[in-house]
Amino acid sequence: MLLAVIDLETFRIVQRMLKANRTAGDGTQQHQHYLKGSLFCGHCGAKMALTHSKGCTKIYSCVYCLGRNKNRTECARGAIGIYKVEEAFEHLYRDDFRFNDAWLADTHEAIRNHSELTQTLNVKEVARQERRFQSLDNERRKPLQAYYADAVPADLMREDKNGSPANKPPPRGRSNPAPPSTNR
Numbered sequence: 001m002l003l004a005v006i007d008l009e010t011f012r013i014v015q016r017m018l019k020a021n022r023t024a025g026d027g028t029q030q031h032q033h034y035l036k037g038s039l040f041c042g043h044c045g046a047k048m049a050l051t052h053s054k055g056c057t058k059i060y061s062c063v064y065c066l067g068r069n070k071n072r073t074e075c076a077r078g079a080i081g082i083y084k085v086e087e088a089f090e091h092l093y094r095d096d097f098r099f100n101d102a103w104l105a106d107t108h109e110a111i112r113n114h115s116e117l118t119q120t121l122n123v124k125e126v127a128r129q130e131r132r133f134q135s136l137d138n139e140r141r142k143p144l145q146a147y148y149a150d151a152v153p154a155d156l157m158r159e160d161k162n163g164s165p166a167n168k169p170p171p172r173g174r175s176n177p178a179p180p181s182t183n184r
């Protein structure tokens with residue numbers, strides 16, 4: 001569904017301008033075709049090119065042999081309307097085209113192998129990224145460790161590691177009575 005982002009009259013004017021440009025053939029129109037680049041001449045094997053010519057009311061699209069066009073081959077094949085090629089493709093895929101059983105089995109095998117390989121690689125990659133994350137996290141903690149190493153005296157660190165301060169002399173200043181409270 002189209003949303004009405006412009007009013008109907010503006011839409012019509014734009015449509016008229018686009019149509020006028022099309023008939024003037026200003027070259028801005030792109031003629032892409034799904035068979036473009038995929039067709040080869042059945043007579044000489046050269047690549048087929050796509051061309052468009054303007055008729056009175058519509059544009060005609062044809063394919064022609066580049067071997068003949070560039071005098072690269074002795075080909076005598078004339079141009080063919082693209083609609084004929086399209087019809088031939090439709091018939092081929094609808095009536096004649098079947099996947100060969102051996103090809104299907106090979107393809108299944110190739111897909112399975114590829115998917116197993118991808119999975120293995122993914123597991124390895126996840127493990128690699130986890131190690132990387134751990135290493136970065138360790139790096140991140142280093143400044144903190146360094147900070148504490150400098151800020152906390154070595155004897156207190158040892159005391160903390162041993163778990164009991166009982167057999168250690170009290171830190172300086174601790175034995176002094178607490179100063180009187182200023183709130184009195």
Ligand SMILES: [Zn+2]
Nearest residue numbers: 041044065075
């Ligand atoms: Zn040819």
